[in-house]
Amino acid sequence: MKKNQIFTYLYILSMLCTVGVAKAQNQQYAQFHHSPLLTNPAMVASDNDLKALFHYRHKNLSNGFNYSNPMLSVVYPLITQQLDVNGQVTTKKRWGSIGLV
Secondary structure, eight states, rough: OOOOHHHHHHHHHHHHHOOOOOOOOOOGGGGGGOOOOOOGGGGGOOOOOEEEEEEEEEEEEEOEEEEEEEEEEEEEEEEEEEOOSSOEEEEEEEEEEEEOO
16 A cells, blocks of 8 residues: 555544544524524525514523524625616616625
């Protein structure tokens, strides 16, 4: 075997031996289910409307902890307007959006 392969195998083996206990978020309390920007970041550019979403969640967990999370999501579309000679809007074109969570 080549030196690079031996080094790669030893490196992978050492990484596997150092893996600790994996901990995950409580699925019943997952916050991302309630924000469209965290579920699908492409929702920012889905339409031309200004959106402001406020979500508040309070959860009593079985171990005696109470969690309260307010969350604000804002989507601001960036729209270019083309005007005719009289100053009337002829076309609107969305060229981007900004989303904050």
